[in-house]
Amino acid sequence: MTTRAYAADTRSGQALLSVRDLSVVFQRHGEQPFAAVDGVSFEVRPGQTVGLVGESGSGKSVTSLAIMGLLPARGNRVTGVADFDGTDLLKLSSGDMRDRRGKDLGMIFQDPLSSLNPVVPIGVQVTEVLERHKGMSRKAAMPKAREMLDKVGIPDPDRRLKDYPHQLSGGMRQRALIAMALACEPRVLIADEPTTALDVTIQAQILQLLGDLVRDSGTALIMITHDLGVVAGLCDEVNVMYGGRIVERGLRHDLFAAPRHPYTHGLLGSIPRLDGQRGEPLIPIPGSVADNLPWDHACAFAPRCFQPIDVCRSQTPGFVEDGASALRCHNPVGSPHGHTAQPDHAEVNDQ
Amino acid sequence: MTAAAEQTHAQPGDVLVDVQGIKVHFPIKKGVIFDKTIGYVYAVDGVDLQIRRGETYGLVGESGCGKSTLGRAILNLEPPTEGKVVFDGTDIASLRGEELRRKRQHMQMVFQDPLSSLDPRQSVESLLLEGMKAHGLVKDTKAANARLRELLKAVGLPAASLQKYPHEFSGGQRQRIGIARALAVDPQLIVADEPVSALDVSVQAQVINLLEDLQDRFGLTYLVVAHDLAVVRHISDRVGVMYLGALVEEAAADDLYAAPMHPYTRALMSAVPVPDPVVEDRRERILLNGDLPSPANPPKGCRFHTRCPWRQPTQCDTDRPALRVVSIDGVPETHRVACHFAEGIASGELQPHKVEAEVVDPHLGESDAHGSLIGPATTVEVTDTP
Amino acid sequence: MTDNPKGWKPGARRKAKIDALAQAAGQVQDAGTVADTPGVSLIASAWRRLRRDRVFLIGLTITVLFLLVALFAPLLAPHDPTARLLLDKVRPQSNPIPGPEPGFPLGADNVGRDLLSRLIVGSRQTLLVCVFATLFSLIGGLILGTLAGAFGGWIDSVVMRFVDIMLSIPSLLLAFSVAAMAARPSQWTVILAISIAYLPIFARLLRGSMLAQRHSDHVLAARALGVKQAPIIFRHMLPNSLGPVIVQATLVLATAVIDAAALSFLGLGNPDDRQPEWGQMLGAAQKYIYDYPHLAFYPAACIILVAFGFTLMGESLREALDPKSRR
Known part of the structure; x- marks a missing residue:
């Protein structure tokens, strides 16, 4: 329901790849299972560039590997749906998946x-x-x-x-x-940190190239990166991941203009900007991912959040979609107390 | 390089580090039984710079430009082939052995990774004590213990960290340990080589703030070497831009950003992504073309002429420009550029043009950790992204 | 300490702001939390992993059993291994090898000595040879490797050319030559031969990892810190280079058992058959191999089992000490 409303909202056209409720649980023998990706849903249309942004351990790369069927055969469990033009990629045999890779789905790696x-x-x-x-x-x-x-x-x-x-x-x-x-x-191209190993002047060339290719060929591009600057220049829609879940989604301009999740807000406040006011202090996000809480009964980000409320430590925040944007937070930036948990089935005719 | 120009600068503080004509050339050796030197990688090829007491000097450039080598050469961890590094009145570059070792107490280093x-086998306690012992700073155990706690507190780590080993910490915490180790011997200068680039984005700000905070508290002088222009601009008072073993531009951080003058600085600055779609959409990009020339075989004349969109006939190909003060109104004397045509470019009299990309064999002398030097493009353009 | 010359850095304001944020968050300080437990060193964490590793435990069990047997051989052996107790059962023409009897579960050899007792006591010689051979080659290799790896330059060139020459001769052949040169073969000539054969392997291995350490960041960090040369070599470079050498030593223990057997088999070992040794027993058994294969089978099985035990331990050690496998 909500996904369809949202689909019509941003751009006309059917989703080419629709990932729904994707989870990847790693389990090594004798150890606790660990959900690297936990109920991730997003979709991408032809000619659209969707960004998955997050730091190490956010699950962004595992998401892409799971879609591409490139995770090791043992030691993990993948659930959910990756609907590519009517076929669930996650249900394909490894042979069929091999046929798809390179033909329908292309991938570029970091190194x-x-x-x-x-x-x-x-x-x-x-x-x-x-x-x-x-x-x-x-x-x-x-x-x-x-x-x-x-x-x-x-x-x-x-x-x-x-x-x-x-x-x-x-x-x-x-x-x-x-x-x-x-x-x-290929109709979908997944780029996993394609410019991280490159110098900035080279990065600018490659990003330009990717942008041109997507525009000219109508390829759908999934851009995986930790660099918010790269996302700001290239992606139509941005998904911010934290601890294996998408915590905020928004159209490029909306998300950067008014980030609502404290994590997104914190990230933007903690990176020095080339065009920023110098001498203005950076506001770091305290701690590291090692301080995360499990998502089961809390918000994983709560220990590092600058405005947690009691419920953050006792209840899993739901993923509330509202038109093109979506948020997983009990106490978003800008509305300290009044956030309802009801999904808002937004009006469709935005354009 | 005249000292007079330096004196007029508004910043107080005397020159702590005076680097004069430093060169680091690595021999390229070949041979089955006996190695024969067949050439040199000109990693650092003639750099002059001054770092004043209490300031942060930022050294920025892309991989392969020699910035890390320069940082190490200043500490004489990489013996310079030529040139002087006068640190607090002593020429470090000519020191060897015990004399040099003693001097290290005053100049420390913070590493990228x-x-x-x-050392994975050392507990934090032994890591921190090692430098203090090496310089005879440990008088008795009680004082040493107090000092250790003080150090940990300064870098924001709990006292429980002392008995732990590096692999038990997160990346940001490890960098704090690295900083505490450098602080342990009470240095005057800290050379920080890419201090945040190995860290997660959300943690980088913690370390940047910590470095600034420690500078305020202990009156440290920093040389920060980094590839990230935004980080360097944020943390530095003055910035030097390196290209292929030499400085191409040097200015106060704000001046450099407000009016970059060297074509390479302009290209570099235009390539740094800004996390703001509004800015990104309006930005004018100067895309560089062709490969970075091999530092083993640097171009004659201006090192940047092979890729420069503003290159002018003959002089750029033959004369190597030195850092100079430009004669443009409003540009301070501290803003120096190594470009023959800086005035014409700044006034718009000279316009960028097409550059033929040259193919360069990446083999000769990749020296930097990033390994990826280069990137070409057939389209040579100054784009206005709509 | 001088005063901060910079006016623009609002350090106090920033700190106040951060502190306020941290206060609001309530739990996590800027640096994140550090567990309040005692630290775990690398060796401790390797041991933790090993303790749960089944392969290692099997290897360890075999090795410990072998050690115990060798240690308490005189108590364990049912008979004197040199006494020709079943000599009267030996019929040179019809039945040269007496079969099992009550009190002699494996039977006896061609001169009527109890086979089981000889196997049990034979473990001592094998242990002696493989442990000392490995130890000597390890010590020699450590010295040469440290010299070459710590100093580099011409010392490295000289040492490594010497080592290369030794490496160019197949190790068993080298051991044969050394053993054959000895005027009177004994277990010590075997030990010497094997240690010389394996020394270059240790030297090269250690030199390689020392060189890698020399260029590592933490050694550079120690130099930058102003630590003296000797502590850098012995506290930083050497301990961090030892991992692969220790693993190799365990594996050499295994091959030394086999090599010692091979040398004895060829008659280059201790000729005195009153001191039984598995290889020598194997050699003696070859005359009867078609009719009485059990005579060769038992010592061969012992050699294989012990070598197998050492190898299992070595392989799991390699994995446990590999920094990449650590999480």
Whole structure:
């Protein structure tokens, strides 16, 4: 119900990938089970960029790996639905999932060097994807591979096709990886911290490239990052994760203009801004994730929150959706006491 | 570099560290049985800078620019190939052995990775005591214990931490231990090499505030080396921007942000993402093209000319510009730029143009921890994002 | 201490603000909480993991049993291992090897000595050889490896070229040559041979991890702190490099058992068969291997079992000491 209302709210069009109530529980033998991802729901439409923002341990990367079927086969339990155009990805066999990866779903990782095979030339690595998913011969795939390298802005693509990953610079490797991920024109692209290992000037190039690709091809992009600055420039919708759950969702402008969750608020207050007033103190979030409470009977963030109320330590806050935004908080910023727990089925005709 | 220019600056405080023409060249060796030097990586290639007592000097640049090497060379942890580092009247660069070791009491370092820089086998107590013992600061156990508690309190850790080991702490807490270790010997200068970049975003502010707080309390002088311009600007009084082993611009933090003059500084500043969609949407991006040239084979003339959108014929390719005071109204003498055409660029007389991306073999001399030097683009543009 | 020269930093205001926030939050101080329990050192936490590791416990059990048997061999052995008690049962033509009888569960050898007793007492020689051989090679390797790894430069080059030459000779062949050179073979020549064969492995391993330590952040941190050279080497570099060497030592214990047996088997060990040794028993059994395989089987099984025990311990130690497996 609420998800549909929200879908029509932001952008026209059907959700391409709809993740509902995704949970990933890790269990190593002899230890307590640990929910790395705990009831995460979001969706992404063609041409839309959705951000998953969080720090280490927030579950953002595990979410993406679960959707891609890339979690190790043992030691974890994945529940929920990842509806991709009518198919639940989480129910697919590993063979079927392999067919989907690269073809329908592309992924870019943080470390481009370890994601590329060091002993195979770049060109062959790109053509392999085409051979596998499009049934092209290597010969037929080569011009396409060249075209892809050119498209992602690698200079002198003919020469680079024959190069090995170590012969490329970090930025170029990431471009090559993007070329591989996009070779079969996937409809959803998941980028997991794609620029974290890169310098800012290179990051700016890669972000520009990703933005252009999404705009031109209508690919849906899921951007996973810890950097709120990256999100501010690129994502249409932002999901802030904490302790395995989404704690706040909002359209880009709304979320940054008026963050309602104390965590989002705290994050924005704790990073120095290049254009900020210098000399203004940073307001850190105290403690670390080690201080979290379990979500079962409390808000995990309560011990680090600057305005907790009694209920924060005794009751799990619900995820209340309100149009394009959503919030999981007993005492949001700006409304110290009056937050109702009833989901508000918002009006649809915003545009 | 004239001392007179420095004297006129409004900041009080004498020069604590005077770096003069420092160079660090790493030999590239090759050979089966006997190594032969076949070239050098010019990691730091001629840097002059002064750090005044009580101030924070920020050194910013991308991976491979030599900023970390410079930080270590100032402490003589990486012996400089050439040049002087005058610390409180003594040339550190020429000291060796016991003399140098004694001097280390006054200049300490805080590392990027708080876990790997703490010996996993040492408890916090032994970590903190080690430096004090090395410099004969431990007179009796009782005083030492009091001192340990005082240190922990200064960095905001509970006394129960003493008996614990580094792996039992969170990242932010470990960095606090690293800071306490540096403080233990009561130094004058602390070189902090990427002090927050390994930490979670929410924790970075804690450490930044702590560093500022300790500076206020103990009158410390900082050299902060970092790649994050926003962090450096926040914490520093003066900022030096490095590119390929040399300073390209130096100014008070606010001046640098208000009016960046070197084309590289401009590009760097325009690339830093700001967590504000309104700003992001309106920003003018200067996208750099081509790869960072190899520090083993730096370009002749201005080091930045291969990627500079404002490059002018001949002079940029042949003459290496030195840091100089520009003759523009309103720009203070402390704002110095290593660009031949800073005035023309600032006035808008010179306009950016297309740059042909050059392919560079990344092999020769990647030295920084980030490992990723470079990134090219075929489109060379100064974009106005709508 | 000088006064803060900066006017703009509103330190007091900021602190007040943070304190107020922390107060409001009520629980967590800025730095986060630290459990009020005594600290757990690396070794303690490795031991905690090992205690729950089944593989390690199996290896430990085998090793401890072997040690106990060797220690109390004279008490455990039912008979004198050198006494030819069943000599009258030996028929050189029809039945050279007496089978099991009451009091002699495994039978006897070709001169009528009790096989079980010889196996039990034989564990002593095996233990002696493998422990001393490993110990000597470990000590030699530690000295060379520390020299090379701590100082680097030309010392490293000289030591490592020497070690490389030794490594280029197969270790068993090297052990054979050393043992063969001895005028009178004894268990000590075996020990010497094996320790020389394994010394370069320890030296190279230690040098490698010492070099890695030399460039590690925490050693740089100690240098930056002004710690003297000797404590840096012996308090920081060496202890942090020992992990892989200790693991290797456990594994060498296992191979030393096998090598010692091999040397004795080839007659390069202690020739005195009044001091039984498993390899030597194996060698003696080869004449009868087709008709009486049990004669070779028992000592071989003992060798394999003990080597297996050491290997299990070594492998789980490797895992327990691996920093990557720590959580």
